[in-house]
Amino acid sequence: MADVELTRVTKRFPNGHVALDDLSLEVEDGEFLILVGPSGCGKTTALRLIAGLERCTTGSIRIGDRIVDDVSPRDRDIAMVFQNYALYPHMTVRRNLAFGLKQRHTPKPEIERRVREVSAILGLDELLTRRPAQLSGGQRQRVAMGRSLVREPAVFLLDEPLSNLDAKLRVQMRAELKRIHQRLGITTIYVTHDQVEAMTLGDRIVVMSAGCVQQIGRPQDVYRRPANLFVAGFIGSPAMNLLRGTASDGRITAGELVLDLAVGDREVAIGIRPESVVRDPAEGPAFDLDVEVVEPLGEQIVVHGTVAGTPVESGAEEETEIPLALEDRRAPVTAVLGPAAEPVPGDRVRLGIAPEKVHVFDLASGEAIG
Amino acid sequence: MSQTPVLDALTRAGTGVPEPEPERVRHRFLFSPWHLVLIPVAVTMILPLVWMVVTSLQTLDETRHYPPTFWPSSLEFGNYSEVLTQAPFGRWFVNSLIVTVLVVLGNLLFCSLAGYAFARIRFFGREVVFVLLLITLMVPFQVIIIPEFLIVRSLGLIDSLGALILPNLAGAFGVFMLRQFFRTLPIELEEAARIDGCTRLGVLFKIVLPLSGPALATLAVITFLWTWNDFLWPLITIYSPEHMTLQLGLATFQGAHQTNTNLLMAANVMTVLPVLLLFLFAQRYFVRGIATSGLKG
Helix, strand or coil: CCCEEEEEEEEECCCCCEEEEEEEEEECCCCEEEEECCCCCCHHHHHHHHHCCCCCCEEEEEECCEECCCCCHHHCCEEEECCCCCCCCCCCHHHHHHHHHHHCCCCHHHHHHHHHHHHHHHCCHHHCCCCHHHCCHHHHHHHHHHHHHCCCCCEEEEECCCCCCCHHHHHHHHHHHHHHHHHHCCEEEEEECCHHHHHHHCCEEEEEECCEEEEEECHHHHHHCCCEHHHHHHCCCCCCEEEEEEEECCEEEECCEEECCCCCCEEEEEEECHHHCEECCCCCCEEEEEEEEEEECCCCEEEEEEEECCECCCCCCCCCCCCCCCCCCEEEEEEEECCCCCCCCCCEEEEECCHHHCEEEECCCCEECC | CCCCHHHHHHHHHHHCCCCCCCCCCCCCCCCCCHHHHHHHHHHHHHHHHHHHHHHHCCCHHHHHCCCCCCCCCCCCCHHHHHHHHHCCHHHHHHHHHHHHHHHHHHHHHHHHHHHHHHHHCCCCCHHHHHHHHHHHHCCCHHHHHHHHHHHHHHCCCCCCCHHHHHHHCCCHHHHHHHHHHHHHCCHHHHHHHHHCCCCHHHHHHHHHHHHCHHHHHHHHHHHHHHHHHCCHHHHHHCCCHHHCCHHHHHHCCECCCCECHHHHHHHHHHHHHHHHHHHHHHHHHHHHHHHHHHCCC
16 A cells, blocks of 8 residues: 655646646545546546556656656556446456456466455455456446456556446445445545545545646535635535625625625625525524525425525536526525425525525635635 | 447457347338349359359360350369369469468558557657558559569569568558557557556557457458459569469469360369358458447447
8 A cells, every 4th residue: 555646747738738737636545535526627637647547747646655757557556447447348257357467477376366355345256257248337337346456556546436327326336435445445546526426435535626626625624614616616515505795894795695704895705505594594694585496305405596696606517507597686596494394486485594604705816715 | 328339339249249139120021122233233243153163064165165055064073173183273272371371460460560559659750650651552553563573572582472471461451440440449448458567569469459359350351352362463473383372373274375264264163262261251250340330329
């Protein structure tokens, strides 16, 4: 096992596109680190640089106590699981698992022992004589994991390994991944665009955008204290509501919401997590939500609607949202409410928010305040 | 759903697992209007072949009869043994076999190596060199025949099988074809193999080539046909009867004043037979090649 360090890594492709811009990152020995961000943010490029499948334009990468910039992928002591698994179609599961060890001239009894061990961990025993074409998606995924685990690498790289599975299997494999990591303790770098995977799996997560790191931290810390507007909009599901506000004289005004927060006189964006609001508050700051869409989820009800105010874009939106607010001066807001009373479209609901649960960002720089 | 379409198609091709048949009602007609086109075309294709076999079993007189007799009065199998005793037919057959097998193997090896380099390895001037290679495909053989002859002569290979083998060990067509095929293989397979510990050559021989069966089979069949049927180049470089190939040897049955058509056709049948057998054997590779490029969505 080993730690990994990226020092001021930049990757510029021949067509001029800068996929990574001055990225510095440290992964501790045995850590489960998640690189998360929207498509095109450079997370997969970072993984491929660590794997040695691409070369850094500038900067350097260290794995363990070796600088690996000039080391070929096969000598880096890493293993990688690809998004489409990349199982060798012409080999049986057993040969797929043993291939890496064979290339390294591992003695036969040792190969046999390790294949048996990994196949027991992943439940592949009955599949060993089959070919990839005869496996289901979940089984292929497990074989791909096994092929990497069997090598007992110093670093384990996973590139969106669950994105091709259906929702139920994804949850199951997520738990399995975590169990395997806890059992083997291999340094793991995991790329995903799914923030639920990021939150549930990682010891730490690295939120990336446009080739740059936006925030690094423990999942709960990133959720509770997003460093900037991008992270605020990206982490959390449903996404944080962002409204434009004005701070002056020790209070912030955003639409009809007035908060007693002293952040200096400036334009701000306030962020309210959908799950932080309470219905019909007795006191404190509050606002009216005109309900447009109601999504009952059993224990929770997700309510989409509009409030008075101006929306702010975080830059993390997957695509331009269909504007729910057709009238001027109204902003779309999502709230997660308890199951007690289910509103219907057209209702006006009074929602309150505790001031300490409101996130405040400088509108010009996007950085968090306080 | 879980893999790329190409990878899916490959996994199927690699295992021989049949494609799931789409469920639909099949209507079988004994006759379709297409038959009006297909039957005359098939007859046109098969007739010369049948006539060759028929002529090879006729007497010399029958071959000269006008109008031609299509049914021989007796089957003259003696024509075949006469061909074998009149000329060193066995020797020519072995020569043709040696040349063809070595040229096919050479093409598979060298075109794979070059095709892979053009497909996957980034090197300075790759595109320029590749375009130059493609341009050579447009140069007719007649244009380079004399320079090629001079080169082969300077190597001291004239009137030896080496003259037929060496210049044909690799070809621009094969390089082009394999490069195109290699580029359709999912690159993740190669990247996975490199991480698993393969060198570039290891990736080519252990991953890429085993997955390129249809392309390699097609190249092998095409090269086999070209080499087996080649006449002009052997005619220029080979003089001695013991170094002749079948095609060249056949020409010796055609005299300036008289041609023994029945013997010529018997020799022809024996020359064409390996090619026909190859087609029967290689047919499934062609079908599989088409199936693979059809891709599953």
